[in-house]
Amino acid sequence: MKPFDLSQLSRAHEVRFSSDEPADEKLPWPQFTVADLNFFYGSHQALRGIDLIVPNKRVMAFIGPSGCGKTTLLRTFNRMNETIPGTRVEGSIRLGDKDLFSFPATRLRRVVGMVFQKPSPFPKSIFDNVAYGLRLDPSIRRNEIADKVEQSLRRAALWDEVKDKLHQSANGISGGQQQRLCIARALAVEPEVLLLDEPCSALDPISTAKIEDLLFEIKNLCTIVIVTHNMLQAARVADYVGFFLNGELVELNRAKQIFQNPEMQQTQDYITGRFG
């Protein structure tokens, strides 16, 4: 796959760049290439003609008011929406250079991991939570599992806090720890992409800071796409930000650009708090 430049990120909108940024910055190969994507819940259309490219090994954030379709798009990337009856998708998404819909859903979801809004540890021990995805894969040998569990917990910056209680129930740790456990659980199977759906909305500021720190650490391991309502969070963690409104991608740009000098009036209105 060829590198591509910023101007191709969103094909629906011409992206201009301020003079202090190199306009021809080359990005590594595209992780997702979305073309003319429409999505329906029954007769309600939740996404309208989305065109965008998600660059590999970068953090992309989706922002926008509730019901704007950002979570729907996120859940299309690992085809989680297919588990909801009455949904329909039109258009194309490529994962790397392959059609996203050509994968069996179970294999796709091992390549594209996901962390949900509410921490949802399984009612099992901390160890068994992280080992869950590993044990589903028969090619992973039993004696490798303990090492991989430790590695994942370290990557999620949780190891030091739980190493003495690995075999206690995961429901006994704090909400912030539970969310980092869910990140460790998703990282254990070494996905190419990690999708995060408002991962900090149920957490206090200290837990939030810990999760943002660890996103910096893991972004050289995998591509990160994060949905957030927190503008400051998007500004802190994201390289690129997409602004959604009423199911459309209004603007996609460098995070700095979006927050300092947005192209579209609607983006300006949203980030300055005039609506949403």
Next chain:
Amino acid sequence: MSASYPPLSRKIINVAMLALTGLCTLLVLAVLLTILGYLLWKGASSLNIAFFTKIPAPVGQSGGGVENAIVGTLKLLALASAIGVPIGLLGGIYLSEFAGGWSAFTIRYTTDLLNGVPSVVMGIFVYTLVVLPMHHFSTMAGGIALGIMMIPIALRSTEDFLRAVPRSLREGGLALGASKSETIFTIVIPAAIYGIITGIMLDIARVAGETAPLLFTAFGNLYDSPGWMQPTASLPVVIYNYAISPYDVWHQQAWAAGFVLLSGLLVISVVSRMVLARGKKLSHG
């Protein structure tokens, strides 16, 4: 000078309501304790070791027990569970996890109807289906009748406890690349297992006291019933037969058998509450 707060009228209503609700609670408890106490008082003279270890003595002789009925009830419940639990459990899993709108409605509706079938009708049904072709009553026929009666509650309670498992847990499993059935068997069912076990124990307790379906199927037996193909005594039927007999000794033994049966049900009930409490404790840390 400030008036007292809250006003006197509200204090009085508060006290009165508290007294009323407390009284009703006491009444419920009193009914149960009265029944237990009465059974114990009436049957105490028959409650001895022989009652649990001997088969009934011939009329006119003292002594004897209901060992054959206790063993018979245990065998009937074992057979009923072997039939009712797997069907109820798997049916509940299907209903909660796989059934679509129309099939779910049909299953739920028929199950509720089955639950409403009078137990005596269930007895006649199994009598026609099993006893007539075999030409005699048997433990097997009784177990089948109780087993069919167990299905609706086992099925619906399993469904309810599975449905109570939050969607976030299912999505968590799917998002890690587990298939739907892997998610159900490794996450959803383990998360609901204590509730499911509790429901099944209460279901067993419910059919343990059934009399009518056994009159036409297990019938009764004055001796130990060998194997599964012979008529067998059971506690509820023994209580029924002894209670309508003209002998004082049998009346006393009926009271005692009632006490044993009720105590057994209480134990099952208490143990199942403990199982559920333990499950709650585990899943909430």
